[in-house]
Amino acid sequence: xxxxxxxxxxIFILAVxxxxxxxxxxxxxxxxxxxxxxxAIHGIVLVGAILIAGTADAPLGAIAGxxxxxxxxxxxxGGYTVTERMLEMFRPKTTTPKPPTDGTR
Amino acid sequence: MSVADKVLANPVDIAYLVTGILFxxxxxxxxxxxxxxxxxxxxxxxxxxxxxATLTQGIVNWIVVGAALLVGAVVGIVSAQRVKMTAMPQxxxxxxxxxxxxxxxxxxxxxLKYVNSGTPITYDVSFTSVLSAVIGALxxxxxxxxxxxxxxxxxxxxxxxxxxxxxxxxxxxxxVVSWGLVVAGYQPVLQWFxxxxxxxxxxxxxxxxxxxxxxxxxxxxxxxxFTGLAAASTGFVLGNNVLIISGALVGASGTLLTVxxxxxxxxxxxxxxxxxxxxxxxxxxxxxxxxxxxxRSVSADDVxxxxxxxxxxxxxxxxxxxxxxxxxxxxxxxxxxxxxxxxVKYAIHPVAGRMPGxxxxxxxxANVPYTSLYDMDDINPEFERADVALVVGxxxxxxxxxxxxxxxxxxxxxxxNVDKANNVVVLKRSMASxxxxxxNPLYDDPKTVMLFGDAKxxxxxxxxxxxxx
Numbered sequence: 001x002x003x004x005x006x007x008x009x010x011i012f013i014l015a016v017x018x019x020x021x022x023x024x025x026x027x028x029x030x031x032x033x034x035x036x037x038x039x040a041i042h043g044i045v046l047v048g049a050i051l052i053a054g055t056a057d058a059p060l061g062a063i064a065g066x067x068x069x070x071x072x073x074x075x076x077x078g079g080y081t082v083t084e085r086m087l088e089m090f091r092p093k094t095t096t097p098k099p100p101t102d103g104t105r
Numbered sequence: 106m107s108v109a110d111k112v113l114a115n116p117v118d119i120a121y122l123v124t125g126i127l128f129x130x131x132x133x134x135x136x137x138x139x140x141x142x143x144x145x146x147x148x149x150x151x152x153x154x155x156x157x158a159t160l161t162q163g164i165v166n167w168i169v170v171g172a173a174l175l176v177g178a179v180v181g182i183v184s185a186q187r188v189k190m191t192a193m194p195q196x197x198x199x200x201x202x203x204x205x206x207x208x209x210x211x212x213x214x215x216x217l218k219y220v221n222s223g224t225p226i227t228y229d230v231s232f233t234s235v236l237s238a239v240i241g242a243l244x245x246x247x248x249x250x251x252x253x254x255x256x257x258x259x260x261x262x263x264x265x266x267x268x269x270x271x272x273x274x275x276x277x278x279x280x281v282v283s284w285g286l287v288v289a290g291y292q293p294v295l296q297w298f299x300x301x302x303x304x305x306x307x308x309x310x311x312x313x314x315x316x317x318x319x320x321x322x323x324x325x326x327x328x329x330x331f332t333g334l335a336a337a338s339t340g341f342v343l344g345n346n347v348l349i350i351s352g353a354l355v356g357a358s359g360t361l362l363t364v365x366x367x368x369x370x371x372x373x374x375x376x377x378x379x380x381x382x383x384x385x386x387x388x389x390x391x392x393x394x395x396x397x398x399x400x401r402s403v404s405a406d407d408v409x410x411x412x413x414x415x416x417x418x419x420x421x422x423x424x425x426x427x428x429x430x431x432x433x434x435x436x437x438x439x440x441x442x443x444x445x446x447x448x449v450k451y452a453i454h455p456v457a458g459r460m461p462g463x464x465x466x467x468x469x470x471a472n473v474p475y476t477s478l479y480d481m482d483d484i485n486p487e488f489e490r491a492d493v494a495l496v497v498g499x500x501x502x503x504x505x506x507x508x509x510x511x512x513x514x515x516x517x518x519x520x521x522n523v524d525k526a527n528n529v530v531v532l533k534r535s536m537a538s539x540x541x542x543x544x545n546p547l548y549d550d551p552k553t554v555m556l557f558g559d560a561k562x563x564x565x566x567x568x569x570x571x572x573x574x
Contacts (some may be wrong), residue, residue: 005229008341008349015350018129021358025136028455031362031462035329036197037145038358041128041205042170042329044152044351046337047121047159048343049207052163052214053173053310058216060210065166065437066173068214072207073177076156078200079186080149082193086153089190089469091225 040079046072063073120158121347127151128351132358138475155347190470191427194460198325201332202248206235208335209241215342220295228288233341235284235298239305241335244328246309247346248377253323254313255459261318270379275309281305312472316378321459323366323377330359362461363520369455371507371518399549400536403561408495408530408556409570412438415492415528417448419484421488422464425498425534429560433473435497438564439473441571449476450520452484452494454502470472485522494526498533498560504545514543530551532563 001009045083049072052058053065060068128151134144166172169185181200188196212234219226253259283301289296316324337352340344367374412418420439426432439449451473457464465478479487488494494504506513523529529552535558536548547553556563 002229003228004344005341008344008346011346011520012337012341012349012353015125015222015353018355018356018359019132022129022132022136022354023153023358025133026135027138027477028365028453028462029465029475030135030138032143032193032460032466033141033145033462034132034358035326035362036193037135038133038327038355039146039197039201039204040145040152041131041148041351042208042355043200044155045207045211045339046123046152046347047155047339048215048339048345048348050156050159050164050170051162051345052211052218052258054160054166054170056163056165057218057222058166058213058214059221061132062166062169064210064214065169068207068210069170069173070385071203071210072179073174074181074201075177075204075207076181077178078151078181078185078196078203078452080145080152081182082196082200083145083189084142084468085186085312085464086190086193087138087142087467088474089472091469091472092138092140092474094481 036083043076117158123156123381124151125350146451162180198248199250205241205244205332209238211339231288237338238302242305243309244331245305247313250313263317264314274570326362403554405566406570419491423494423499431561432467434564436471488525492527493528496531
């Protein structure tokens with residue numbers, strides 16, 4: 001194991017603990033938005049996708065690079081939009097309900 | 106002082122650090138419905154920072170990257186906005202699969218870069234690139250099958266075939282061997298890499314096929330966790346900390362939810378994944394269907410009268426509510442009842458529906474205030490005081506056999522104690538057994554009445570009845 005890998009492993013393990021700590025505070029009521037929010041966060045693989053498909057020594061051909069960035073981009077934009085839609089519906093009793101959303105949004 | 110202490114940090118790496126912090130804060134704000142939207146936006150800002158920072162990293166193929174980003178954004182946003190709330194689980198499954206597929210391809214691309222340039226591949230890179238490819242491909246293929254099941258393109262029942270576990274074990278062996286050959290640098294390395302990737306795709310398909318629709322909350326959580334780990338693993342391949350941190354957060358979250366869902370069904374994760382639950386139960390229960398003689402069927406007007414003269418009503422929604430899209434009708438019923446001074450509460454079982462917290466989202470869509478929704482542990486003592494428990498399309502999560510009958514396949518699963526209420530009204534399409542194929546003694550209980558039919562039509566009938574009183 002290289003020193004570099006050990007540093008990365010340290011970051012990974014600490015992040016896992018932070019993850020457990022933060023996630024365990026999320027109430028069951030919000031578990032679907034949580035899943036959707038974390039679903040959007042793993043869209044961060046888009047960073048890797050851009051590096052692999054866009055840089056000068058890009059190893060993937062244009063088509064494979066396009067598919068790669070497309071998949072990650074779908075994950076990011078779709079993930080955040082779905083989460084936003086779910087969360088805007090959660091409201092306490094006091095607020096007056098908005099009219100149902102129409103198809104133009 | 107070592108040399109590293111004198112080298113200034115790369116601004117891009119600082120941006121990535123900010124992204125990691127914003128992701129953690131974003132998840133932290135999800136701990137309350139009041140701050141959850143803010144949390145999601147904080148997280149989105151973090152994503153934007155990371156992507157913009159990455160775009161400064163010597164991108165030359167602007168057309169490919171720009172076009173793919175744009176198409177992904179348009180298709181992702183439009184489909185996410187058009188999808189019905191009831192179709193949310195399959196939407197999440199699709200986006201999850203996209204992320205997993207991307208992770209696998211990133212690993213493939215990086216390995217290809219090493220091979221093309223003739224750079225020697227270190228063990229770190231070879232091991233983690235296969236890891237990304239395997240988990241990413243598993244998640245991609247598994248999510249597609251989960252999507253097809255949830256969308257009801259294919260049957261939600263478990264699909265089993267002889268020697269299933271043997272076949273899976275053989276495929277796993279192929280993956281492990283080719284993985285080992287890649288790490289050992291056995292030429293041609295790329296060929297072994299592709300074999301591991303394709304075998305993982307096949308395994309992903311085979312591993313979700315035998316899992317039934319009602320176990321989907323567990324599967325979706327697990328696949329989410331997989332994609333997170335695949336993203337973290339690509340972070341190791343690329344030496345990119347933001348990928349490692351984000352992937353670890355998602356992996357932790359998915360794992361935690363998977364364990365919670367398993368607990369809520371009193372089943373181990375291995376049992377969910379390898380038990381083909383519904384199939385086994387259906388054959389076991391097929392012979393002895395003795396329930397159903399003492400069932401009392403009533404009309405919508407009878408139910409309306411029962412509810413209107415109650416003090417407290419607890420609504421127990423299940424997957425049937427989602428299928429019938431009955432959540433708006435239920436809220437209308439609750440409004441009518443509250444006008445008559447009836448207190449209405451909702452009891453949410455952790456595994457009701459097809460993903461964790463599914464019922465909460467559907468009821469929120471129908472403007473039911475989240476303050477009226479209660480978790481299993483909070484509502485169970487309340488049933489004794491309730492005049493009516495109104496079960497809408499839920500079955501196994503209300504089955505008292507889970508509490509009392511040691512021989513029942515679901516014995517030990519925590520349930521909503523609907524049978525403790527003074528009266529029980531069950532809305533159901535027919536007397537067919539629930540997903541698990543087990544008789545529900547609740548329906549034979551003298552306190553229980555049944556209102557058969559589509560949940561939405563039934564509730565609409567009850568609403569009309571309540572208005573007429």
